[in-house]
Amino acid sequence: MAAKPNELEIVRVYDAPVKLVWEAFTDLKHQVNWWGPRGFTITTKSKDLRPGGKWIYTMHGPDGVDYPNIATYHEVVPYERLVYDHGGNEERQKLFTVTVTFKEELGKTIMVMLMALDTPEAAKEIKKFIKIANGNSTWDRLGEYLEHEITGKDPFIINRTFDAPQAKVFEMWTDVKHLSKWLPPKGFNMELISGDIKTGKTAFYSMSNGEFTMYGKSHYLDINPITRIMFTQEFADKDGNPAKHPGAPTWPSQMISTVEFATEGPNLTRVTLKTEVHGQATAEERKAFHDEKSGMMMGWTGSFDKLEELI
Template sequence: MTAAAASNEIRLTRVYDAPVAAVWDAWTDLAQVAQWWGPRGFTITTKSKDLRAGGHWDYIMHGPDGKDWPNYARYHEVVPRERLVYDHGASSADAKPLFHVVAQFRDLGGKTQFDMCMTLATAEEAQKTRGFIKAAGGNSTWDRLAEYLEKDDQGRELFVINRSFDAPIASVFDMWTTPAHLAQWLPPTGMTMAFRRVDIRTGGDAFWSMSSGDFTMYGRFEYLDVQRPDRIVYSQYFADEHENITRQPGAPTWPEKMVTTVTFTEEGAGQTRVQVRSEVLGVVTAEEIAAFVAERSGMTQGWTGSFDKLEELLPSVAAHS
């Protein structure tokens, strides 16, 4: 469970399926950092980096809209494979940093727990920064790191997204396993969802439809593992109205089947982090893998829209539970 954050702090915890040496190298080797640093759609150019106490990292983030964001970090502590402490958020060496960062790497025996604490001057500044990070999709940086580590170590392409909710883990889990609730928040914005058949348990399945009014698509979930309150694994594929497997409407090169693993983690009193990991299932072509990789930004937008609806729905559902 993550330690409670002070009002002027922003805390983040992730567990990566990679040894601590690999996670540290991904953070500190410039060639690797360039593969994942920044929100989806961003790239970076490093002007100079001196990884030592008193050193710095001077770089530019390039947004998908063409805007450049100069960044300057000043290192205070560098303990290889354990700890980085630095000031960040300045636009140049002479500018005032926006926040102080303590990043810690903990060896879990083949996995790595990464804890980061950003400390700002005031609670108001922390709240403002939370809003900026959310609007910019900044937390997708850590999802991209998970994808990069998996590709580097296992050669597998993943899609990863995390979201924290101010609700107990049991309530959040129920939103995924109660069909009436799931149908309210899961479909893309502008679409409605209906279950034609649903049995959410290990070995169960669901046949659903989603409609935008003049267009209806169908699909199936096959639940491979449902463990309350911390894990749901299901495969999914598109189907016709008779449940025959089909390709995604309008995307003939999209992989035929996917498998999604959803994990639920307590992050503090009454707070839960949800992680969604999706990958292709079965034999696929290089073209299908390329289509999956190219659509990560779109998947991030889709899940973000669904999570926004889930966030809005949770208080009213919890109040009546």
């Protein structure tokens, strides 16, 4: 069912059973590890998970600012449905009411979240605020936490929904004339030096801002039309030989990324990118990857903003 004009919808598919997703979403021993945008932590004063109960907590921003919150629960149906008011505290009323449903299919959990506001205008304003505050990274952090709980791995995950058909969004990732326009950091141009974006092929490319040039390679392990791309990445020198990150000597030598494309609604496509350290890596390199997740989020957000403009 499509969201109403006064509602915002978020859909996530987690590779985890519904029992674990529900517990991660509702149990404080889990929530403390992921709740809030990247860089945030939380402190709970009290939590009463039942209709009429409240969760009183404070979110601590990376800039040192505290954000008191009181969530009031209206419906609690274990493993299926949760309804609560969000964004209120002792000094202000709720910002919106959240309805979250959880459904397990083939071992994965589909989480659908509807945020209902008083008016369509209020919904538009909250949508802008959530983007500025990187609010949706909360649900990416949940995905990372769930994967760590199940596999012990430490991935970076980011999602974005684009207003375009799935085939079109997929094309923007696999046609270099499109990819080169949105993937590079702001102020950089991308050029394919050799290779191709095809299964089994390696793309050797450069990114330059006129004063500084860096080189990289992406080896495409699997390209499944309009649904999935898997590739490894590594930095290289101008001759295509393996090299370390030009600005971070402790960065892992190789990473592996999986990009999944899914239709989310009429003319809407959700892209889910997961990147992990690949191959042999030291503890120092793995820590560097973990500590730079906020930076990766900002980099990919900038690229996705450019992609959004193109399509």
